[in-house]
Amino acid sequence: MTEPLVRVQNLVREYTLPREKLFQPPGKVHALNDVSFTIEAGRSLGIVGESGSGKSTLARLVMALDTPTSGSVTMLGRDLHRLPREELRKARRDFQMVFQDPYGSLDPRQTIERIVTEPLAAQGGLTRADMRKQAEDVLDSVGLRRNDLGKYPHEFSGGQRQRIAIARALITRPRLIVADEPVSALDVSVQAQVLNLMQDLQTEFGITYMLISHDLAVVHHLCHDVAVLWQGRIVEQGPPQRLFTDAQHEYTRTLVAAVPNPEPPSVPAEPLAARTVEP
């Protein structure tokens, strides 16, 4: 039996709002409501939904950057939110994140070498020279130059900064990369370049993505399945081709209608053979 890469079960996240009146109970936002899905290794999942539908909340919970109100996230058989701190720190090698804003997510005071090697430094056990070598390799993989290591984020364009963020995510050789709106802040011409890079890395390194976007057109290139999130619930899930041709939920039809070019979407690359997980 192969464990799925990720199993999300009955995930709920409520936020308590600041109390408006002293004698009234504080308000609550149900950001996620009973969300369940699995991601098999090699089958990237797109999460699509409008602003406020709970996408970033879901990303933070899957990355164990936030705690669910109830429900669980199991990664390769380990319940992430119940792992002891030290175990969780080690487990982070297998899953990394790319954030939406390539300006805000890179510390402007740190060199590219520092930024890109940060996940390795957090794992510990490597010398600076080892980490530098690995940083050079990942910069090659994302189409940047080795002598970029000594530079600072402001010396790069938006698309290049997102390549740096992808290099940082890639450096621990993760199984899963969660990318939360990775191209939304970029010019349309640059978006395609970054998505093509992500597609190449998917094939080259066997990366599985959980790719979040408000735009169905962005996810269909990279993802084998798409889950449509609406008001904190998954209302529809399936291969992108099926959603394009036979959407069941009204909100999905709105998303399909928003894709400008109605030509039939290309079929994403064949899923990679699922790797066996050691017990």
Ligand code: ADP
């Ligand atoms: P998306 O990424 O799809 O735009 P989010 O996950 O950011 O959606 O937000 C989902 C809902 O939860 C929204 O209604 C948002 O206002 C609310 N929310 C998100 N984070 C917080 C927070 N820290 N405190 C209170 N409400 C929040």
Ligand code: MG
């Ligand atoms: Mg968001």
